[in-house]
Amino acid sequence: MTSTNNKLFQLRAFLAGHTAMTLATVGPDGAPHATDVYYAETGDLGLYFVSIPGSRHARNLARDPRVAATIHADSTRWRDIRGVQLEGVCSRVTDEERVAAWAHYTAKFSFMLADAALAGALQKVDMYRVTPHWLRWIDNTTGLGHNSEWRLEDGDWKLRAE
Secondary structure (H helix, E strand, C coil): CCHHHHHHHHHHHHHHCCCEEEEEEECCCCCEEEEEEECEECCCCCEEEEECCCCHHHHHHHHCCEEEEEEECCCCCHHHCEEEEEEEEEEECCHHHHHHHHHHHHHHCCHHHHCHHHHHHHHHCEEEEEEEEEEEEEEHHHCCCCEEEEEEECCEEEEEEC
């Protein structure tokens, strides 16, 4: 396995092992807005999440699809900091994709279907997909400030900096 593939493998494993991301959207006046959401990762490093229609971030996304996000593990020492930063675009999931996306999402968060009140509330949400075009993997376990960056170019993730 090449270094690039190994690092992408680590990044994918990290995403699979975590559940929440902080999603930043752009407000109508250009101001940032951040919110935490559960996500389910896809094979191409996309991220599905659900949101209540009319929420501040949903309104922001309807106007401007650009997003940034972070996903990280809690840590109490700088040497333990590991996480993902990303930039990309976000869109509401279409009817065609929604069934598969919902199955993928609820496979990761099966507790949502086990709670009748929550399952009922989830019938009223919209589903979104974040499609990143830039990723940074931060891993201070290998050294302070150690990171790797990729850009999505012609459908492939290309290592840009390490």
